[in-house]
Amino acid sequence: MQAFKFTHFMKKATTYTVKVERTDGAGIADFKAEVATVPAAAADSNKGIMLSVNIRYEPFTIGDSRGVLKLTSPEGMEYSCLLFGKSSASQP
Amino acid sequence: MAMRAGVYKMTCTFKVESTGEYVVYKVNVTVVESEDQHEIDLFSAIRESVSQGVVIENPTNQQVVINQSQFTIGNEYVEVTPEELTLKPRESREFKISFRPLMVSESQCDLVLKNPILGDFKYKLNLKGTAPTSQRSLAFKCALGQD
Numbered sequence: 360m361q362a363f364k365f366t367h368f369m370k371k372a373t374t375y376t377v378k379v380e381r382t383d384g385a386g387i388a389d390f391k392a393e394v395a396t397v398p399a400a401a402a403d404s405n406k407g408i409m410l411s412v413n414i415r416y417e418p419f420t421i422g423d424s425r426g427v428l429k430l431t432s433p434e435g436m437e438y439s440c441l442l443f444g445k446s447s448a449s450q451p
Numbered sequence: 452m453a454m455r456a457g458v459y460k461m462t463c464t465f466k467v468e469s470t471g472e473y474v475v476y477k478v479n480v481t482v483v484e485s486e487d488q489h490e491i492d493l494f495s496a497i498r499e500s501v502s503q504g505v506v507i508e509n510p511t512n513q514q515v516v517i518n519q520s521q522f523t524i525g526n527e528y529v530e531v532t533p534e535e536l537t538l539k540p541r542e543s544r545e546f547k548i549s550f551r552p553l554m555v556s557e558s559q560c561d562l563v564l565k566n567p568i569l570g571d572f573k574y575k576l577n578l579k580g581t582a583p584t585s586q587r588s589l590a591f592k593c594a595l596g597q598d
Contacts, residue, residue, distance in 0.1 A: 416591035441588040449596045
């Protein structure tokens with residue numbers, strides 16, 4: 360599991376919708392976000408507010424997986440992050 | 452030189468000392484607001500910041516203090532620094548206009564500095580947010596059956 364950290368600069372409170380999609384074919388993505396939404400308070404300073412969302416990698420097959428994480432707000436803010444996964448055979 | 456808009460009235464008398472002859476002129480000067488002084492382009496990738504310096508000149512013989520409350524800005528993501536600028540007589544100094552766009556878009560806004568001594572300074576800002584310059588990524592590695 361890893362955290363995707365991003366800085367919220369908007370000077371009003373909002374809620375980001377979290378979406379994870381597979382980009383290397385159809386089917387269920389090997390990546391999952393721990394939450395469906397991320398609430399953000401208004402950023403008072405120009406430094407913004409650091410937020411994060413945890414992404415879990417749960418591979419079903421051996422090999423590479425690719426996906427994309429997208430966070431969108433109703434105001435049109437958008438953050439995206441490419442996800443790369445590599446799974447190997449389980450160790451005894 | 453008038454710093455502020457308004458009507459200035461004065462009387463000017465030319466006198467010949469030896470004969471006492473004189474002629475009087477009543478002068479009315481109407482000073483109007485200046486047009487937009489500058490157009491400033493502030494273009495940046497979204498969530499990054501761009502800034503540009505603007506020089507203010509103090510042609511008077513008195514010290515002038517410019518603080519942030521004297522600025523009116525039509526966009527909440529445009530900022531002016533420093534918080535306070537002190538100009539000595541006949542001195543020029545620079546303040547900085549910064550813009551951090553949050554969305555890919557283009558817009559315009561006005562920035563006006565109203566100083567009680569130096570008068571009004573108007574600027575038109577062309578604001579543009581462009582696509583991000585970098586793409587973030589996360590890499591995961593694990594054995595099957597784990598996470």
